[in-house]
Amino acid sequence: MSIRFSVNGFPYEVQAADYAPDTTLNAFLRQHLHLTATKYMCLEGGCGSCVCVIRRRHPVTQEVQSRAANSCLTLLNTCDDAEIMTDEGLGNQQSGYHPIQKRLAQMNGTQCGYCSPGFVMNMYGLLEQHRGQVSMSQVEDAFGGNLCRCTGYRPILDAMKSFAVDSTIEVPPECVDIEDSFELLCPRTGQACKGSCSRPPLADHDDSHWYWPKSLAELFSALGQVGNGDRYILVAGNTAHGVYRRPRDIRHFIDVNMVPELRQTSIEADHLLLGGNVTLTDAMQLFLLAAKRPGFEYCNQLWRHFNLIANVPVRNNGTLAGNISIKKQHSEFPSDVFITFEALDVHVLVYDNPSTQRVMTLLSYLADTSPKLVLGGFILKAYPKDRFLFSSYKILPRAQNVHAYVNAGFLIEWQNIQRRIVHSARICFGNIRPDYVHDDELEQLLPGKDLYDPATVAQIFQQLPASLQPEERPPEASPEYRQILACSLLYKFLLATAPKDRVRERFRSGGLLLERPLSSGNQSFETIKKNYPVTQPVLKLEGLIQCSGEASYMNDLLTSSNAVYCAFVTAKRVGASIEQIDPSAALQCKGVVAFYSARDIPGVNNFLTVTVQTPEVDELFAAGQVKYYDQPLGVIAALSQDVAVYAATLVVVTYARDQRRIFTNINQVLAEKENDRIKLLGKEEKHLPKSPPLAPGDVMGRGILELESQYHFTMEPQTTIVVPLDNIFQVYCATQWMDGTQGAIAHMLGVSVNSIQLNVKRVGGGYGAKVTRCNPVACAAALVASKLKRPARFVQTIESMMESNGKRWACRSDYEFRVRANGSIIMLTNNYYEDAGCNLNESVVDFLTLPALRNVYNLTDSNFRARGSAIVTDAPSSTWCRAPGSAEGIAMTETAMEHIAFSSQLDPADVRLVNLQPGSKMVQLLPRFLATTEYRKRREQINLFNTQNRWRKRGLGLALMSFPLNTSIAYTYPVTVAIYHEDGSVVISHGGIEIGQGVNTKAAQVAAFVLGVPLEQVRVEASNTVSGANSMLTANSMTSEMIGLAVRKACDTLNKRLEPLKQRLGSQATWLQVLQAAYLESVFLIATESYKLGDIPNYNIFGLSLTEVELDILTGNHLIRRVDILEDAGESLNPLIDVGQVEGAFVMGLGYYLTELLIYDRQTGRILTNRTWNYHPPGAKDIPIDFRIELLQKNPNPVGFMRSKATGEPALCLAVGVLFAMQHAIQSARADAGLPREWVRLGAPTTPETVVLNSGSQVEAFALQ
């Protein structure tokens, strides 16, 4: 069977038998067509980097539907007759850019740019689907499945909302053109692309079969081919693979997308019919239509609920039957389709053969074990609204694109139209226990009862907790929370539906869910014209090519077809010694080429170079005792990534019986007094002078702050491609530190450093993850390439990255304070502990946390003592993560300030005011900030709001920062600037890495300014280890300044060389004339200079934030209503880039403090949150609703490069204010609940579970009056 489809308008025909049956569209686009604008990261529908648009004809309506789709989940063989659009098809430099690409770039919506093509294509799909008629709120809703770790989303949303019909967004004049026409030209022939460059397909000789039935009869005929015991799958959207990985032994793939019987829909007077494989998006469209008909008003609620399932591309392709089938196969799956349909008593049409259909209840379908059942359709009854009441709920850990903590559906049938007495009830809860759906006891209790009668309500909430017994199933939320949450949902339902006079005024808002209005932002900064283009808000140099997908990342590099793909084999028994590794089963697997372990390493088994920061060996492959769960112990090389990943699981490891007790976190080490694991590192061990006797009014207190770890979540995975060339290795590695990676590979291979040459064009997000933790992948790929003498590609899967790579240092601070009645500190002590993982490399304890602790306060040797220890645990060695150590240090002191204010019953701003370091810039900044943000007035308003609302609470949190920028490890950053005499254009190559922070743009701005040429004439080339030899790491926010300084030095040198010529030719001579004369006189037009240690001394960056939140105390969900940030960026080199850095860092901090929960199995040390399915960085609707950024003006940094300051990391520290806002809100709820006034320990992350469990809600006390 051949499959015919088009990509960007060009036809393709492929033989299905030539491709592995589970080849995805993503693999085909990237590996066979070399269309690399479509990226990938998670391969499970959770990140959006792979989104493209698919147009196909609907088998029933014959209408061509255009929908965004996750190419990582779409199987190639389901693309027959489809038209596929990728970012390349939208526009490019040669043919002109598409308006979406342009606006995203020109409205500052890219940083590292790895996510950008996915955003562009999702928007393109949305516009096509709705024929351009989309509203701003539709746009804001549509990006739940597109994650961006860099930007903080605000500029992306602005760019996308500007296409809405009701847009109020101002668009830069360069963007307001009509769609440019363009033609795709072949880079090889210069002709229109004929689509003939595809590589010959990879033959797959296994015995799997694909079928493309066009009717139910054909579908059953295909099923007839499936032998007894053979595994088969009905392929609809194939999105279930994003939830539970498909088994590998499936032999029969039956594409059901073109079976009309399974795609039909109809609206009848008494029921709706939805074919089994109607997509969730189509179902939602039908709900909107049906909701206008009597009896189907409840469909509005169904639409709202479905709008929270997965994300737009998944809903566009995922189907109802696919969803219910997941539930059938995995009873614990918290299906939203199931819970809502079961509450509505939806029946299903089931086919055993094409001519026999049965109508069954959903539950009986789930229990039916007959083989080869086809779910043909869903029958939704009419429920006249005078007789029935329906509602449903889904509570998630973040705003969108997460499965439910708990979901619920309630259907009440009234005895009569007075709507008081219950005739029957269906009360369903999901994600409690696999065997629990209906609350039978309540369903029996309610008939005949007045639903809103106080006695009924009391009975409900006495009874319900007993029957709701959630099972413990980490990483799902705790049973305790899920139990309260389920009860709260029913309570919410009662509050929302009871007649107004039966609900106490203060309780009413508890019946509502938090409603998020459209978000907006405001940015203010100054520019200094005389320095232009420095300080000018110019766009990122690479913005447009990032948005069009022309910007290439390491994995976009083509290699010859004999390249191999790699995957780690990992150890599973912590503390045990590896006795034997048997790779024979893996090596027998088709497509596997080799396996290598520690014994194959020719040089040193260490993926790090030895430096002051990394003194200890970090083994590339475990050789003796296993240090942590999933420690790599070898690498598989295979012909495809899928095979490599699978084969890695087949390697058998035998461990010696010397297993020991393991320690996986700080608290366990402290509780069990494992003193060998506690390494005192913080040097500040001053003994406090004896404090004066306690005076009247003095306050004492103590507390603990715990901040868990954070996964960096770069959108570009850890990636390295190693190509043996001549007798050296060309290494294309996504690294933030070429020198470190180069040295590590050379030492590991035992070869000279000059035989390892790196080339790094750009990196798709770093945040510290790619300083040293890119090296395991780089070294393993280099080992494979050197052994096999062929190119090796290693792209780590998300599971592998989360399991095996080090993350942020978790920490705990035990603090004690004693203050005067006005809050001024008499004594503050802080014993803090930071989780090093299995060794002390990249310690933050004394190097980064200690200097941050005094923050902006008058903390001196006479009133402050800090003691820091690293704790060694059985986990991957912790590493630097955006604002490493300093974010934690500042959070510790800010928390102490809040606690002091709480204990002294003072306003937190006043406590800070009395404790400020005299003479510090903050003495002026804080009062000004309090005034401009109307702090005091808003606090009063919030307190009033809190007294008027029992279940909704607001809070305001202030955070101050003095971020210590430490330049003491910045030894050298080389830069080469060359001028071409032919046209006067300028090129720069530097030793820093463009990771999205805009170093290239800033370098070009500096060169343009110093040389006096237009910015358009300056390019920045890829970094490499020749002109960038020995360069220090790109980290610590400082690289842009260092590189800028080195560029200025190089340009000054060039100017000096050109000066005599300029003098001679006179002021009338053009730049080109000067250069041509220089060329003829042999003036050397290349200058190489370097930043050197001490060029920029250490300095501090000041910042303030004020965060306002609103909490739903019944669910724990929150809205961030407003955030104001004032940050000191000196004379910003590029305010657009710097505002972007501030927004992005702050939102990454919001993730750290609110949503990013890592859960481990404490017995084995295994991480349980290793996917987008269960780890949740913020999405587009988690950002502040009103986000105001100001870069402090008239504020030159006397010691900074061109009076600027760094911006990459500091704002992350300001996000701690959200914890204080939460504390403010929770305290009000606790007071209402009658709890004693006590400080609540909130740390990172403070999830909805933390909120609910600390707010004192008692289910038994839930009442309407």
Ligand SMILES: Cc1cc2nc3c(=O)[nH]c(=O)nc-3n(C[C@H](O)[C@H](O)[C@H](O)COP(=O)(O)OP(=O)(O)OC[C@H]3O[C@@H](n4cnc5c(N)ncnc54)[C@H](O)[C@@H]3O)c2cc1C
């Ligand atoms: C990132 C992500 C987030 C998600 N979030 C949620 C969420 O919040 N809530 C939620 O409820 N779901 C969620 N889902 C699940 C999603 O709804 C399902 O993946 C989707 O509905 C499955 O449909 P499909 O057509 O892609 O099924 P496929 O993957 O094509 O098939 C899945 C299974 O269904 C069987 N099947 C398909 N059609 C039929 C049929 N007609 N008769 C019998 N068997 C059939 C197949 O044999 C296969 O075993 C999420 C999924 C992803 C990827």
Ligand code: FES
């Ligand atoms: S790679 Fe497809 S959604 Fe992440």
Ligand code: FES
């Ligand atoms: S710009 Fe979005 S992930 Fe980097």
